[in-house]
Amino acid sequence: MTDTDLRKRARWAVAFGAMALISPRAKAQHTDPATAQTLFDSAKALMKEERYAEACPLLLNSQRLDPTAGTAINLALCYEKNGQTASAWARYLETVELAARLGQTERERYARERAKALAPTLSYLRIRGADLPAAAIVQRDGVVVDRALLSNDAPVDPGSHAIQVGAEGYKPWSTEVNVPSGPTHLDVDIPRLERNEPPAAGDMAADVSGASHEDVAASRRRHRTWGFVGLGAGAVGVGVGAFFGLRALSQKSDADAKCNGSLCQAGGPELQDDARRSATFSTVGFGVGLVAAGVGTYLLLTAPSAPAAHSNVATRIGFDGRSVLLEGAW
Structure with a gap:
């Protein structure tokens, strides 16, 4: 050689x-x-x-x-x-x-x-799959096999080897093959994958109607309870942010009165530090408040309808590059 x-x-x-x-x-x-x-x-x-x-x-x-x-x-x-x-x-x-x-x-x-x-x-194993979907992933013993290497002999240790194939929209397929001691060549042919069948409309309706009124009511209470808790926490956060924001402005005004650029009278640097800390607390307060309020609003909008009302609730969350959009219709 x-x-x-x-x-x-x-x-x-x-x-x-x-x-x-x-x-x-x-x-x-x-x-x-x-x-x-x-x-x-x-x-x-x-x-x-x-x-x-x-x-x-x-x-x-x-x-x-x-x-x-x-x-x-x-x-x-x-x-x-x-x-x-x-x-x-x-x-x-x-x-x-x-x-x-x-x-x-x-x-x-x-x-x-x-x-x-x-x-x-050596013992060789060849995995063949001529009709595989483009997005199919083939694995041998948990290791992904490059699609370009399919239909080629690969040296493997004698013994049991698991072959798994998966693709979105298709039923997974797997098999286990026992490779004898070499010299030997063994082929594994992957069959045409079966597509997943979407559930029938009647089955979907049955799943929705199968939930008891008690379950729906309990879920609605949980959503609304935590929704109001989120709104309350949001209000507190915004309030804290507003308080420290005003305080930061006041402290900065006091600091500016004692400082001229980098030259400060006694107590000026301390006031500047206090203003910066207050500004940080304000930012955190507003951030936490807005997030909590957003979560609370989402939970209220997505709460299941009261069983007796039989109304439909639809919500959508989006992002336009600058802000989060939360829409609801009922």
Whole structure:
């Protein structure tokens, strides 16, 4: 296998998701060499006891926290011993790249040989979906599969794999496939997705009328109670804002009388600070008051109609770029 072929296989392995057998959160945000070393030592001890299923996750997390060629090659070996051939093959290729950059020729040679030996034994899974909606999302084992990679063989570990497909307006589809040990190629064909059927008008009417008068009345009371509470809180907030606004104006006037630019008489700087604090309280008061009043108004407008009235309530909330619009009709 030439160096060019090896680099192509490495990129191909990443593209088709052999690395995606790892969690989507695989990339560590910060290195942590101390924790990585602790995990590495624990994993090596488990590997000596041939407890590979327990050791591999520790090595994986060690590599996330502090990526090195040494950890990568041990992780590849652990995967290989645990029967995870695709994961092992991908990690050996990763080791080749890392070791080559670091000039670790012995590790690079060993990893190259192991990747070459594993390649003919891999299991491949091909997901095909010719009639998928444009917005469909295909996942394999919880990892999104790029639509451009569908209908291509992807190396996977032997064992069970879950395929899920979802698209807005369509019923979700899923299946589970058991991939045997390689060399093998397995195909999964995604059927044409079924559209969601909108509920019939009669069913919608039945749902609305199914609520008891007591439930509607209780919901109406809750909406109106909290609506009036919101209006009351809004009034208090606006009042507080107005009070501190007037107070800020008064304090600023007193401060201006004692200050000329940056030159102030005794007590002038304190009055300026008091004016700024009052202005801040005023702004907060007005803001809280307006929000509370808006929520209260919304709750009153959206309160269910009294059961005996049988009236219809319609509300709309919009935003015109400068202010919130709340409209109601009943």
